[in-house]
Amino acid sequence: MKFVSEFRDPSLAGALAERIRRWDGPPVKAMEVCGTHTVAIFRHGIAALLPPEVTILSGPGCPVCVTPNAEIDKAIALANRHDVVLATFGDMMKVPGSYSSLSEAKAGGADIRVVYSPQEALGMAEGNPRKAVVFFGIGFETTSPTTAFCVLEAERRGIKNFFFLSAHKVIPPAMKALLDSGEVNIDGFICPGHVSTIIGSRPYEFIPREYGIPCVIAGFEPVDILQAIAMLLDMRAAGKAEVAIQYSRAVRPEGNPVALETVNRAFQEVDAEWRGLGGIPASGLKLAKALKGFDAELHWDIRPGPSREIEGCRCGEVLRGVYTPSECLLFGSGCTPEHPVGPCMVSSEGTCSAWFLYRPSDQADAAG
Amino acid sequence: MCLAVPARVLEIEREKAVVELGGLRRHANTALVPSLKVGDYVLLHAGFAIQVLDQAQAKETLDLLAEMAQEEA
Numbered sequence: 001m002k003f004v005s006e007f008r009d010p011s012l013a014g015a016l017a018e019r020i021r022r023w024d025g026p027p028v029k030a031m032e033v034c035g036t037h038t039v040a041i042f043r044h045g046i047a048a049l050l051p052p053e054v055t056i057l058s059g060p061g062c063p064v065c066v067t068p069n070a071e072i073d074k075a076i077a078l079a080n081r082h083d084v085v086l087a088t089f090g091d092m093m094k095v096p097g098s099y100s101s102l103s104e105a106k107a108g109g110a111d112i113r114v115v116y117s118p119q120e121a122l123g124m125a126e127g128n129p130r131k132a133v134v135f136f137g138i139g140f141e142t143t144s145p146t147t148a149f150c151v152l153e154a155e156r157r158g159i160k161n162f163f164f165l166s167a168h169k170v171i172p173p174a175m176k177a178l179l180d181s182g183e184v185n186i187d188g189f190i191c192p193g194h195v196s197t198i199i200g201s202r203p204y205e206f207i208p209r210e211y212g213i214p215c216v217i218a219g220f221e222p223v224d225i226l227q228a229i230a231m232l233l234d235m236r237a238a239g240k241a242e243v244a245i246q247y248s249r250a251v252r253p254e255g256n257p258v259a260l261e262t263v264n265r266a267f268q269e270v271d272a273e274w275r276g277l278g279g280i281p282a283s284g285l286k287l288a289k290a291l292k293g294f295d296a297e298l299h300w301d302i303r304p305g306p307s308r309e310i311e312g313c314r315c316g317e318v319l320r321g322v323y324t325p326s327e328c329l330l331f332g333s334g335c336t337p338e339h340p341v342g343p344c345m346v347s348s349e350g351t352c353s354a355w356f357l358y359r360p361s362d363q364a365d366a367a368g
Numbered sequence: 369m370c371l372a373v374p375a376r377v378l379e380i381e382r383e384k385a386v387v388e389l390g391g392l393r394r395h396a397n398t399a400l401v402p403s404l405k406v407g408d409y410v411l412l413h414a415g416f417a418i419q420v421l422d423q424a425q426a427k428e429t430l431d432l433l434a435e436m437a438q439e440e441a
Contacts, residue, residue: 001409001423001426001427002374003374003409003421003426004374006426006430007430011437012430012433012434012437014437015433015436015437015440015441016433016436016437018440019436019440034370035369035370036369036370036371062369063369063370064369089369089414091369116414116415117397117414117415117416118414118415119397119415120415138369139369139370140369140370142369142370142372142413142418143369143370143413143414145400145416145418146397146400146413146414146415146416146418149397149399149400149416192370194370194371194372194411194413194418195370197372197411197418197419198418198419223433227429227433246429248422248425248426248428248429249421249422249423249425249426249429250411250419250421250422251419256400256401256418256419258399258400258401258402259400259418262399262400349369
């Protein structure tokens, strides 16, 4: 068992696709809320295997895309201080804030470093005792346990020049906000597999219970995604709504209790702003009170000035599943992966980027 | 951003493991999965093992699908 190739088996994928194509019920719109699903679905050409009655929408699953400009502006303002080294994940670098991106700030002389793991930022703090090292933490529940561990480790090891700027978010409240807006009709959710390795299946249970909508927690290989769609259709056909786990090799109903405990020790839930969705109660993570000495927002008075949005960019509507990328006037002409305007095109996991790179134009027209 | 990849655990020493990922050896922090054993497959994300993969569950899924594929054929 290699845990990858087996789930790319063309005969299994073909049989699942065949089964899905036999769907004879009413049209079904399923939404995924994970950037890794967005890319996997496009890269493996899943949409082309589905009948016209079954469509998949991308929701607010790309963490850098949902980070509002004001948060990026704060990180840039910090990075521009001569006594600060700002470390963050590579995905964040090119995302435009109100006036520039972290990449542009770096080109302008700010000390900004890309890390693969937040542990590297801890090492930087130890290696640069005269500088303050700020880790700009973003990501959903998959990532927050790793950054939580590092802040707790900084406390344990007494690393005083390590600080944390948190733009972490949690996904179930965003799913609730989408449903409450009533803007998009969603018949089923494909829930994020790796977020769910941490949180398990229980945090989604309000969705079938309160909204009557089935959920399937899915893995990321073609067979996983197709099986998840088939499971959603089975539930719709049977008039059932529950949270099912397709990705059972990685997801247990209780999630990862050690990771959850780590997150609960390091962070507290706060109301947070999402690009496209606005303010959502208890959808963000900031450092817990006991760790306030590490909180960059408390240590410095960061005032980046008023934020502004990009004119003409429809990222907000794309993130809510209201617009497909091709319905944005900038898509493909004023906004391309080479010259991106909005975050959904900048990020490799953004819906606009995935559409541009993987979706054949005839298909885009058919779906648009 | 939530990309996580399966890697096989080769060695474990306290809260660190050496894992094999596509033929390469890499270090992984194992603090989030304390029950880890050598030979396990883990999901690796941002330098951390975030979950142990369950062989029996994977096999069950694949067997079920193979059965379905035969019925389809």
